[in-house]
Amino acid sequence: MQKDRRIKRKPFSFHLNTADFLLATEEEKAQQEIMRESTSFFKDGMKRLLGNKIAVICIVIVTIITLIAIFVPMFYPYDYSEQLGVIPGKQVDPSYNNLRMFEYGKTELEKKANGEKVFPHIFGTDNMGRDYFIRVVYGTRISLMVGLFASILVLIIGLLYGSISGYAGGKVDLIMMRIVDVIYSLPDMLIIILLSVVLNTTLTSLGGFLARLGTNMISIFIVFGLLYWVSMARLIRGQILSVKKQEFVLAAKSIGASSSRIIKKHLLPNCISVIIISTALQIPSAIFTESFLSFLGLGVSDPMPSLGSLASNALSGIYSYTYRLVIPAVTILLIVLSFNLIGDALRDAFDPKLRN
Amino acid sequence: MDSKLAYYILKRVLLAIVTVFLVITITFFVMNAVPGGPFLGEKAVTEAVMKALEAKYGLDKPLGEQYLTYLKGIITFDFGPSLKLRGKEVIDIISVGFKTSAKIGGIAAVLAVILGVTLGSIAAIKRNKFTDKTIMVLSTAFVATPSFIIASFFLIIFCVNYQIFPARGDTTAGLIVPIIALSLYPMSYITRLTRSSMLEVLGQDYIRTARAKGVKSSKVIFKHALKNALIPVLTYIGPMLAYILTGSLVVERIFSVPGLGRSFVNSITNRDYTLIMGTTIFLASLIVILNLVTDILYKLVDPRIDFS
Secondary structure, three states: OHHHHOOOOOOOOOOOOHHHHOOOOHHHHHHHOOOOOOOOHHHHHHHHHHHOHHHHHHHHHHHHHHHHHHHHHHHOOOOOOOOOOOOOOOOOOHHHOOOOOOOOOHHHHHHHHOOOOOOOOOOOEOOOOOEHHHHHHHHHHHHHHHHHHHHHHHHHHHHHHHHHHHHHOHHHHHHHHHHHHHHHHOOHHHHHHHHHHHHHHHHHHHOHHHHHHHHHHHHHHHHHHHHHHHHHHHHHHHHHHHHHOOHHHHHHHHOOOOHHHHHHHHHHHHHHHHHHHHHHHHHHHHHHHHHHHHHHHHOOOOOOOOHHHHHHHHHHHOOOOHHHHHHHHHHHHHHHHHHHHHHHHHHHHHOHHHOO | OOHHHHHHHHHHHHHHHHHHHHHHHHHHHHHOOOOOOOOOOOOOOOHHHHHHHHHHHOOOOOHHHHHHHHHHHHHOOOOOEOOOOOOOEHHHHHHHHHHHHHHHHHHHHHHHHHHHHHHHHHHHHOOOOHHHHHHHHHHHHHHHOOHHHHHHHHHHHHHHHOOOOOOOOOOOHHHHHHHHHHHHHHHHHHHHHHHHHHHHHHOOHHHHHHHHHOOOHHHHHHHHHHHHHOHHHHHHHHHHHHHHHHHHHHHHHHOOOOOHHHHHHHHHHHOOHHHHHHHHHHHHHHHHHHHHHHHHHHHHHOOOOOOO
16 A cells, blocks of 8 residues: 555655655554553563572572571471470480481370370481471571671661762772771681680670670671671772763763752662672671581570581581481571572673673 | 882782781780680689790780780790690691691692683683583582581581591591582682683684684683683682681581691680680781782783772
8 A cells, every 4th residue: 555655756866755754554653652661670670580590499499498487486386495305393304315307205205105196306306305497497597687687787887888988089088998998808707706706705794685695696797797898888889989970970960960860860770789789699698607607616605506506516426417417508508509699690680781 | 110010019018017917906905805814714724824924925014015015926926825725835736737727728729720720711612512501500509608518518428428538637538528628619719710701811802813813722722812811810819718718617627637727616615815816817917918919919910900
């Protein structure tokens, strides 16, 4: 149809083709309609993230572990500090110590013989007759909590310090960054060990609420607050500095955008991906640090378990009770590996600079 | 050497000195927060150690003076006597332990660099093929795994289940598994580093020119590409040695290797404060110096880097 409407034209003439100026047909109009919603930066990234199979698997694993750590202790019949062989007023029953998986203590066997139901010890018990499964679950809870809160702490301090340094520029920036340089070159693990040793003894001697909360937890948070924010601060400062210099910020300024609009529309969206990614990667590093310290015996105070201290305690009985080392080790491995891979996937999905 | 480079080196050396000084200061004053102070601790010390410490640090004198005495001692490599190991000087314990640790750490570092560079280059050359993918999956897994987990699994597999190697690191054969456990993380890291830098280099024009001239493929890789691809690996050497030093703490504990790491961990459990202080300062200074050397080396090797 369209061809028929076209007027024949000489090949090299400068005459305009009148057909180009005809009204659009309904068909052509339909083509111009926007069928799909426009994607935002966040939606775009999420789509890419969920398209990454490994990332999805890791998110599922982390979710399952988190749910178990939160909800299982609520209805589980045993407590992490409960020594099953010890009943007040009676002699200690050693048959509860060192049970293997799905084994029962003496009184429990009697109960079972009478037809009563006894909740099984899924992972057996430890050398003090405490149910090992609930200890692992509690240890996981502590590890996850340390990871989350330590990262939030690092994020808050790093964000404030980095953005102040980046905005202010000049001499303030110079001095603030020299401080960061010095802290950054301190060997973190050694300082952490040192502080943990001291804080452990000092806080325990103070007693009261702080000691009950777990001196090791507090010292880990103090250490993170003192040392680990440095790389976050550097990152955010660098990001703000580089975005501040970009042409689109200059363009926005030249057409009269207010500084609050520049911050909201240009600086923050360009920093947010870096912030999210590095916070996500901070979680496994915090969990790793906690388990490393617990493994060295600077762990949470005794009845309280942590994955690192469980693994460390299992070393002495490694020949007869290998699974006691394997279970916490695999749990740490799953958590740390999943968080790391999620962090990597987030970077791939949200960092615009890495897009091909 | 131009003045910019000299200025850079001067700046880095000054920063390193400040850092070491800071570590010593932090160690001293933080340790003084311990009930009873670091030189006595909360438990009673033997008479001989007590007398030696009092004579050395003047424990009745003000804190500032004690600090200066301690600082003076460190310059002459004198960290005082151990609180718990009778009749032993801290520096002797450190030097004995460090010999073993340095041996393991050194071998682990060399192993990590050689294998890491090889695997990384192979992965880059066979990009997106099966070999590349296998190497990348494995190295990603090992990079994310804490060292004490790797070491524990190695202990279970090699020493408990199959008993190929002895579980105690007192003998030479017993050192093999700890060395492998220690080198796995840096090896994987170097593999990833080499792969990405190799891919970048292989995409550059001078490589295409060399190929177009008809240079043999092996020569292009070894002579032209590898040289430039190794620069990022060089920057990692400092952090790698630091990692191996701290990693040896747990690995030596797991395999009962009589090294510095194990004596450090033992000193923590025994609350042997002078030994903790001495070892912290020693290891921290070592890490700072190693980082300083790699940073300077890096700038010397790659002329493209600016010194801002």
